[in-house]
Amino acid sequence: MADAPVVIIGAGQAGCQAAVSLRELGHRGPITLIGDEGVLPYQRPPLTKAYLQGDIGIGDLVFRPETYYTEHDISLVLDDPVVSVDRVARRVVLRSGHAVDYENLVLATGSRPRPIPGAHTIRTIGDADFARPEGRVVAVGAGFIGLEYAAVASEAGCDVTVVEAQPRALSRVLSEETAGHVVQVHRRRGVKFLFNACVSEVRPGEVVLADGTVLPADLVVAGIGVVPNVELAVDAGLAVDDGVVVDAWLRTSDPAVFAIGDCARFHHGARQIRLESVQNAVDQASCVAAVIQGSAEPYAQVPWFWSDQYAMKVQIAGVTDGHDNVVVTGDPLTGAFSVFCFASDRLLGVESVNKPVDHVLARRLLAANCPIRPEMVAVPGFDLRTAA
Amino acid sequence: MAKITYVHPDGTSSVVDVEPGNSIMRGAKLANVEGILAQCGGGATCGTCHIYVDKDNTKPLPAMHDLEDGLLCVTASPRQDNSRLSCQIPVTEELDGLVVHLPEKQL
Ligand SMILES: Cc1cc2nc3c(=O)[nH]c(=O)nc-3n(C[C@H](O)[C@H](O)[C@H](O)COP(=O)(O)OP(=O)(O)OC[C@H]3O[C@@H](n4cnc5c(N)ncnc54)[C@H](O)[C@@H]3O)c2cc1C
Ligand code: FES
Numbered sequence: 490m491a492d493a494p495v496v497i498i499g500a501g502q503a504g505c506q507a508a509v510s511l512r513e514l515g516h517r518g519p520i521t522l523i524g525d526e527g528v529l530p531y532q533r534p535p536l537t538k539a540y541l542q543g544d545i546g547i548g549d550l551v552f553r554p555e556t557y558y559t560e561h562d563i564s565l566v567l568d569d570p571v572v573s574v575d576r577v578a579r580r581v582v583l584r585s586g587h588a589v590d591y592e593n594l595v596l597a598t599g600s601r602p603r604p605i606p607g608a609h610t611i612r613t614i615g616d617a618d619f620a621r622p623e624g625r626v627v628a629v630g631a632g633f634i635g636l637e638y639a640a641v642a643s644e645a646g647c648d649v650t651v652v653e654a655q656p657r658a659l660s661r662v663l664s665e666e667t668a669g670h671v672v673q674v675h676r677r678r679g680v681k682f683l684f685n686a687c688v689s690e691v692r693p694g695e696v697v698l699a700d701g702t703v704l705p706a707d708l709v710v711a712g713i714g715v716v717p718n719v720e721l722a723v724d725a726g727l728a729v730d731d732g733v734v735v736d737a738w739l740r741t742s743d744p745a746v747f748a749i750g751d752c753a754r755f756h757h758g759a760r761q762i763r764l765e766s767v768q769n770a771v772d773q774a775s776c777v778a779a780v781i782q783g784s785a786e787p788y789a790q791v792p793w794f795w796s797d798q799y800a801m802k803v804q805i806a807g808v809t810d811g812h813d814n815v816v817v818t819g820d821p822l823t824g825a826f827s828v829f830c831f832a833s834d835r836l837l838g839v840e841s842v843n844k845p846v847d848h849v850l851a852r853r854l855l856a857a858n859c860p861i862r863p864e865m866v867a868v869p870g871f872d873l874r875t876a877a
Numbered sequence: 878m879a880k881i882t883y884v885h886p887d888g889t890s891s892v893v894d895v896e897p898g899n900s901i902m903r904g905a906k907l908a909n910v911e912g913i914l915a916q917c918g919g920g921a922t923c924g925t926c927h928i929y930v931d932k933d934n935t936k937p938l939p940a941m942h943d944l945e946d947g948l949l950c951v952t953a954s955p956r957q958d959n960s961r962l963s964c965q966i967p968v969t970e971e972l973d974g975l976v977v978h979l980p981e982k983q984l
Binding site for chain 2 (some may be wrong): 513532534535549552553554557560767768771795797802804845846848849850874
């Protein structure tokens with residue numbers, strides 16, 4: 490029902506955008522955006538980039554000034570987490586005991602880092618403030634978070650070692666070609682890598698590996714993946730499977746309840762996936778707002794992602810996981826190239842390093858479902874511009 | 878503070894006092910001026926903060942680097958001689974009075 494009261498749980502990237510999009514689409518009823526971090530909604534990507542580096546401050550992280558929420562009549566609760574959802578009464582209860590009624594509920598609770606006892610993780614502003622790089626740094630996990638942290642630490646003059654359990658970096662998210670280049674760039678900056686290496690214990694001043702190796706460490710940061718915040722959904726009896734399961738319109742097993750962003754598991758082609766990206770949070774939020782306002786359009790955006798390390802800009806269009814064939818364009822030796830990832834003949838996505846134009850065009854191509862085949866890309870002088 | 882005028886495609890405009898140090902993009906965002914998407918948050922990698930600098934502008938703007946030049950070739954609204962990425966122009970006191978036009982679409 491359009492204009493009926495909406496409650497959004499989680500005032501992060503997705504939740505904040507859902508509230509903004511609802512107003513942009515003309516929702517006139519009450520909107521309550523409930524957060525638990527005690528600060529205005531803010532962006533996380535700079536926490537392992539410019540903010541960690543000290544180039545920008547908290548004021549640069551917030552999406553919108555406080556006046557935005559008052560001017561747009563969005564009730565923003567900053568530090569009172571939802572502790573339970575009563576789906577029969579359509580009511581959420583906050584830690585303070587305060588209750589809010591809804592007609593439509595949006596779960597935008599995000600995810601939290603998998604912890605390693607004794608190691609820092611980075612999800613919030615406070616986390617980043619407590620993990621300023623110093624001395625000998627060990628980053629556990631060669632994923633985006635760990636590598637971005639390693640880049641900032643190495644630029645700050647730290648001695649950096651990355652410990653990864655898999656045989657290579659970024660194995661869940663990037664092709665071997667792209668990931669190999671990223672590791673090379675780090676090595677050239679003096680960052681050391683230990684692959685096939687498991688951490689057995691983090692002690693004060695050192696990290697102990699499963700094979701007995703002891704690495705001295707002044708600061709240990711873990712970036713070994715996240716777990717979706719699904720506890721409220723589980724308690725409320727909604728379908729959950731590593732993420733709150735949603736249909737093509739981002740509805741959970743209860744049609745009055747939606748889930749978006751890091752906490753949602755949704756349909757992507759023939760698969761069900763969960764993504765942790767700004768794009769996913771923002772586009773799902775816009776979609777959910779439209780659905781609440783009566784749209785029948787299912788969610789169908791092309792996923793994309795970026796990561797900045799040193800001056801290197803890595804961008805992914807599509808989801809390249811599961812590819813069995815790649816074609817590289819540009820020249821990895823110059824540090825600017827793109828890797829087209831195919832599952833047999835079907836283009837899954839394109840990974841670009843310092844090639845933002847390729848990235849923008851690849852997104853358009855994927856959105857338009859253009860039939861790009863490996864042999865087309867492999868032709869010398871292939872120009873995405875003519876294909877798009 | 879520098880006064881920046883953002884002219885919307887429908888001809889209306891928003892005049893914003895932008896604190897030097899912020900980009901033209903960030904200035905619009907902080908004042909809730911719609912029409913600049915800035916999907917990459919100012920990284921010169923998305924091309925969704927496209928603006929047209931007013932044709933009569935005489936104020937000094939920073940030179941364009943390769944990434945910006947490349948992205949301007951693939952923006953959603955067509956590139957013109959006065960096209961720029963607003964995230965790549967830091968506001969200075971000297972830019973007080975600058976007028977920029979927002980494109981029809983960013984995506
Ligand atoms: C350090 C870092 C760097 C990143 N870099 C990039 C990048 O370069 N590019 C990119 O695309 N993505 C990046 N991401 C990922 C991106 O930030 C996330 O995917 C995005 O924030 C997800 O949005 P969300 O709203 O789902 O979750 P969040 O932004 O995490 O928001 C969820 C909010 O809900 C709150 N919450 C949870 N439970 C409750 C409750 N019961 N009651 C009230 N509030 C609750 C949480 O405290 C949190 O504030 C990065 C993430 C991190 C942590
Ligand atoms: S904000 Fe992305 S290019 Fe300017």
